[in-house]
Amino acid sequence: MTTPARRHTRLLRVDPERPGGAAIAEAAAVLRAGGLVAFPTETVYGLGANARCETAIAGVFAAKGRPADNPLIVHTADAAAAQDLAERWPEAARRAAAAFWPGPLTVVVPARPGLPRSVTAGLPTVALRVPDHPVAHALLAAAGVPVAAPSANRSGRPSPTRAEHVWDDLRDRVDLIVDGGPVGIGVESTVLDVSADRPVLLRPGGVSLEALRAVLGEVEVDPAALALPGSGQVEPGAAVRSPGMKYRHYAPRCPAVLVEGKPEARARRLANLAADYAAQGLRVGIIATEEGAAAVGPGQERAAARGNVLVRITGPRARSDLYAARLFEVLRELERLGCDVILMEGIDTAGIGLAVMNRLRRAAGFRVVQAGEGDDGP
Ligand code: TXA
Ligand code: MG
Numbered sequence: 001m002t003t004p005a006r007r008h009t010r011l012l013r014v015d016p017e018r019p020g021g022a023a024i025a026e027a028a029a030v031l032r033a034g035g036l037v038a039f040p041t042e043t044v045y046g047l048g049a050n051a052r053c054e055t056a057i058a059g060v061f062a063a064k065g066r067p068a069d070n071p072l073i074v075h076t077a078d079a080a081a082a083q084d085l086a087e088r089w090p091e092a093a094r095r096a097a098a099a100f101w102p103g104p105l106t107v108v109v110p111a112r113p114g115l116p117r118s119v120t121a122g123l124p125t126v127a128l129r130v131p132d133h134p135v136a137h138a139l140l141a142a143a144g145v146p147v148a149a150p151s152a153n154r155s156g157r158p159s160p161t162r163a164e165h166v167w168d169d170l171r172d173r174v175d176l177i178v179d180g181g182p183v184g185i186g187v188e189s190t191v192l193d194v195s196a197d198r199p200v201l202l203r204p205g206g207v208s209l210e211a212l213r214a215v216l217g218e219v220e221v222d223p224a225a226l227a228l229p230g231s232g233q234v235e236p237g238a239a240v241r242s243p244g245m246k247y248r249h250y251a252p253r254c255p256a257v258l259v260e261g262k263p264e265a266r267a268r269r270l271a272n273l274a275a276d277y278a279a280q281g282l283r284v285g286i287i288a289t290e291e292g293a294a295a296v297g298p299g300q301e302r303a304a305a306r307g308n309v310l311v312r313i314t315g316p317r318a319r320s321d322l323y324a325a326r327l328f329e330v331l332r333e334l335e336r337l338g339c340d341v342i343l344m345e346g347i348d349t350a351g352i353g354l355a356v357m358n359r360l361r362r363a364a365g366f367r368v369v370q371a372g373e374g375d376d377g378p
Contacts (some may be wrong), residue, residue, distance in 0.1 A: 004062040007036070009165065009171045016040065016180040019138040027178050028142035033254040036063060036173075038166045039139050039281055040151040040180035041131040043104045043188050043206050044159040044328070045166050046075065046149030047141070047154060047174060054116040062116065063173040065155045071121035072148040073106050073129050077140035083129040085146060085169070087112045092216055099215045102132035104185055104206025108193040119148050125195045135180035151188060152177075158250045158328040158363065161186050165332055186325035187355045192219070201225050204355040206324075221281040226354075227361040250328070252335040252342060254285075257362040260346035261371030263317060267295035269371035270345055277341055278308045285310045285334030287327070288345040289317040310337055320353035 012023045027037050034056040037048045047064065049056035051074045061068060076082045079097045083089050087110040096107055111126035112340055120126050131137065152160040152166045152174075160166045163179035170177075190205035192212065201209055201219045212219050259270050270288060274296055277284045286296060286309065293313045312330040315322030334342050344360050347353050361368060 004065075004173045005059070006172050007175050009167070009174055009177060010017055010169070011177050011179055013179045014135050016133070016135055019135045019180070023140045023178070024135075024142050027139055028144075030176050031139070031143045031147060032145060035175040036060060037139070037176045037178060038160075038163075038170065038174055039136055039149075039178040040133055040163070040183050041136045041149075042133040042183060043076075043131070043185045045152040045163065046131075046136070046195055047145075047152035047166075047170065048147040048149040050143070051115055051119055051146040051148040052109075054118065057116050057118045060148065060150065063170055064150060064153070066150065067155070068118065069121050070125060071123055072119050072150050073127040073191075074115070074119065075131055075136070075140060075147045075149050077130070077137060078102075079130055081146065082130055085112055085115065085126055085128060086110060090194050091205075092199045095215055096101050096192060096194065096199075096212070097130075098305060100207050100211075101130040102137065103130070104132070104167055104189040105129065106189045106191045106203075108191065108195055108202065108204075110195050124191070127191060129189055131189075133180070133183070139178065156249060156251055156269075158252065158331045159188060159324075161328050165328070168332075179356055182329075184325065185321075185352075186327060186329070187352070187359055190355070193222075204352075204358050206352065206355070208351045209354055210351065225358065227358045227366075250331070250359050251365060252331045252339075252363065254339050254341060255367065256331070256336060256342040256344060256364045258344050258346055258360045258368045260368055261372055261375070263291065263372040264295075265375040266345060267292040269369060269375040270343055271296045272375070273343055273369070277343075281308075281342040283308050283310070283338055285312070285337070285339035285342040287312050287314065287330050287334070287342065289314055289319075289323070289347065292345040293318045298342070310334060310339065317347065320347050320351055320356055323347055323356050324352050327356060331363060 034053045048168045049060045106129040108125045154169045161183045185206045188205045190207040191203035193200040314326045
């Protein structure tokens with residue numbers, strides 16, 4: 001991995017409702033010239049580079065500290081431009097693109113030769129996405145080149161949902177940050193491999209598995225997409241369909257623990273763990289639903305009064321979309337506030353909940369507590 005060149009990072013504010021004008025033209029020119037431009041998409045902020053320019057791509061890997069064997073998603077303004085980069089456009093790609101583009105879906109298809117090898121990490125396939133964000137769309141249209149864009153965080157860190165997060169991770173490492181305000185979805189795109197006979201979900205994200213199945217029929221789920229305990233430990237060099245899924249990801253600087261199980265049991269376990277850690281003099285961060293946080297309340301009053309328990313509420317338990325939208329932001333916030341440990345409440349895996357649980361398990365580095373019957377009583 002090369003040391004990143006020191007760059008002077010400029011911030012450009014763009015009105016997400018009415019992007020365009022000088023700022024977008026300038027950002028597009030920087031991209032075309034091989035520079036690094038972070039920009040908002042509907043999922044998370046991306047770190048963009050001209051996908052046809054080898055040195056620009058090398059800059060992306062260096063700026064992020066990203067392992068060279070983890071390929072990038074290539075973004076285009078429309079489906080026709082995406083299709084130009086594919087060797088074949090399978091029927092499943094056609095249907096998925098028609099249903100979900102522009103939007104938070106990435107399709108993996110056979111790659112047409114021509115892109116630098118580093119974009120696809122030498123794989124015979126390429127990952128393609130047409131984002132649904134006015135700033136991303138305006139920028140891609142103005143740039144007129146395909147743009148490779150991983151999430152704009154340092155490798156392994158929580159993905160950025162605000163320009164400030166990009167600044168914290170990548171200042172002096174990128175040329176430009178286009179600030180279009182906070183993003184909407186908050187977790188990355190769904191990655192779907194349609195290069196073989198049957199579609200395979202490689203990474204759950206903004207488009208739910210249920211929605212994919214409604215359009216495509218059968219969709220297999222790669223074990224790494226579930227991020228079940230054990231699936232994180234892949235032997236070095238072992239074949240992985242989604243290379244990105246083998247790395248530690250989304251992790252705050254302090255340890256994080258995920259509490260799974262039935263709602264009541266998990267809320268009680270969360271409360272007990274928080275009390276134990278606080279009693280040890282540790283500063284405890286909690287990420288929980290409204291219902292989960294209610295259980296944490298009374299027992300922690302004294303610890304909370306001493307400032308040792310910081311609770312961040314994502315929303316009602318039924319709103320996994322709000323959990324998605326808040327997760328990366330509160331992880332970064334609790335870390336910044338000096339938490340020694342962060343406890344995170346698990347949620348149901350329906351809908352976007354599957355993507356949230358994937359991110360939670362990885363953020364916890366697979367430190368997962370299964371709350372059970374012993375946690376039920378008061
Ligand atoms: O929402 C998103 O997808 C964001 C925004 C910026 O568009 N981007 C993003 O990129 O999340 P990144 O690099 O953080 O994640 C890309 C994922 C990784 O897990 C990578 O391994 C996988 O896509 N990927 C890329 N090319 C692939 C390929 N040819 N085959 C299988 N997986 C691939
Ligand atoms: Mg990423």
